[in-house]
Amino acid sequence: MKSKEEFKGFSEHDYRPILRDKSIEFLEELIKTYKPKRILEIGTFIGYSASVMLNTDKECFVCTVEKDEKNAKDAIKNLNEQGFAGRFEVVHADAMDFLVAHQDEKFDFVFLDGPKGQYIRYLPFLKKMLSKGGVLLADDILFYGLVRSEEKIEHKHRALVNNLRKFIEAIENDSQLDTTIYDFANGMSKSIKKD
Numbered sequence: 001m002k003s004k005e006e007f008k009g010f011s012e013h014d015y016r017p018i019l020r021d022k023s024i025e026f027l028e029e030l031i032k033t034y035k036p037k038r039i040l041e042i043g044t045f046i047g048y049s050a051s052v053m054l055n056t057d058k059e060c061f062v063c064t065v066e067k068d069e070k071n072a073k074d075a076i077k078n079l080n081e082q083g084f085a086g087r088f089e090v091v092h093a094d095a096m097d098f099l100v101a102h103q104d105e106k107f108d109f110v111f112l113d114g115p116k117g118q119y120i121r122y123l124p125f126l127k128k129m130l131s132k133g134g135v136l137l138a139d140d141i142l143f144y145g146l147v148r149s150e151e152k153i154e155h156k157h158r159a160l161v162n163n164l165r166k167f168i169e170a171i172e173n174d175s176q177l178d179t180t181i182y183d184f185a186n187g188m189s190k191s192i193k194k195d
């Protein structure tokens with residue numbers, strides 16, 4: 001598999017919102033453990049995490065949603081170049097529009113790695129779309145420590161941090177979900193749909 005530095009589009013971004021090493025390891029571990037057949041990813045960027053999932057389990061299919069047109073195009077190129085044609089779909093769309101339009105589809109695994117402030121809005125749709133026993137993995141939920149900080153949050157991050165707090169509270173208190181919060185990297189949550 002190509003390293004993330006070799007992905008088309010990687011060097012063009014000053015800010016490279018790609019998974020940290022520990023999150024990649026954890027993603028691989030979960031894919032090996034749960035062996036999902038149909039995976040939904042929110043937030044493709046240039047296809048790196050999608051390629052990790054496709055490479056980890058040769059049987060899975062990944063549908064990944066990306067709002068930015070250039071990222072979506074780069075991701076398609078990157079994933080095709082690595083021989084994943086026919087095993088993925090990159091949807092160029094706003095995630096909320098996608099979720100509303102596809103809410104009757106089922107996925108065994110969701111990797112939520114799009115706009116952090118929107119996770120709480122996506123949650124009802126994602127819960128509905130997860131199959132029984134399915135896994136919802138969300139990245140960056142502790143947002144550089146700010147989510148658990150007792151300090152006053154700077155105005156520019158306040159809405160995002162409040163929405164992540166609401167997201168965490170919702171997944172922890174949902175009787176349909178069995179949730180674990182992980183402190184590593186930038187914080188991840190794993191929620192398993194019980195019924």
Ligand SMILES: C[S@@+](CC[C@H](N)C(=O)[O-])C[C@H]1O[C@@H](n2cnc3c(N)ncnc32)[C@H](O)[C@@H]1O
Nearest residue numbers: 017019043044045048049066067094095113114
């Ligand atoms: C953290 S990056 C994804 C990284 C990717 N999962 C990886 O690890 O290789 C988040 C991506 O979500 C995309 N994004 C932001 N807002 C979005 C939205 N409303 N709908 C869909 N994608 C969005 C961004 O353009 C960005 O590429």
